[in-house]
Amino acid sequence: MASEERGRGRLLHNMPGLLQASLNPWLVRVRNNPERLAFVLHRVTGVIILAYLVAHIFVTSATVDEALWESVMGALSGPLSRVGEWIVAGAVIFHGLNGIRLILVEFLGLGVGRPERPKPPYVPPSLRSGQRKGLYLVFALSLAGWALAGVIMFAG
């Protein structure tokens, strides 16, 4: 952690690092918090999809020439690429479904409720019945969609 010794890093001493705060749900001690799991998965799948998007832009530029396109598709038709594509498909399905949930909850403010006093034992509204059901629905639909994508990709 040499970078934390320099300048601004010292001010942020009490803050957990990026990995601890957002990318590793097992390092931050929270229990029974599907919202944190959704947040971490949203980030990880987002990065996976962006990497795929950049590669996709370059790969599809081969479509300008038929022979080139056939050779590129031949090189990317192995089982390893298929499994990679299936992982990207799962990432897109989860990111999309959770993104729709986020639009409804964060952008349109659906089911957020009125401001209230945080009386102990405090449970944030995002972890109470309605919103919790939304999170579980996203996880369930994502797994079902991922399985369906597998059927289409490997058997279709």
Place this chain on the structure above:
Amino acid sequence: MRASTLQLLQYLSAMALVVLLGFHIIERVPGLSPLTPESYEESLSYEVVRRAYKEYWWVLALLLAAALFHGLNGLRGILLEWRPAAHRVINLVFVAAFIALLAYGLRTIALHLAG
């Protein structure tokens, strides 16, 4: 651009992507695709891909812009959280990457429409 405007665009591009990416994926599913490929494999044959570029070039162009903005702006947010002090470099790289990748993707679409 203000951070709040970028975040608004992040939500708007997300909503656009639900529709555009939905169409882009349905294009590949035999039986649902307007390009009518015979199988999943067939959906990436040269003829089908070329027809997609010819007939739905504007969908692909909008999708390219929306996806690039949404993805790169998302990465920008992660990087800003990681290194708040480097916000100038991060914002510059975001703009440069967006313009460069958008130009490269549009070039592919333009080449299809020309030839």
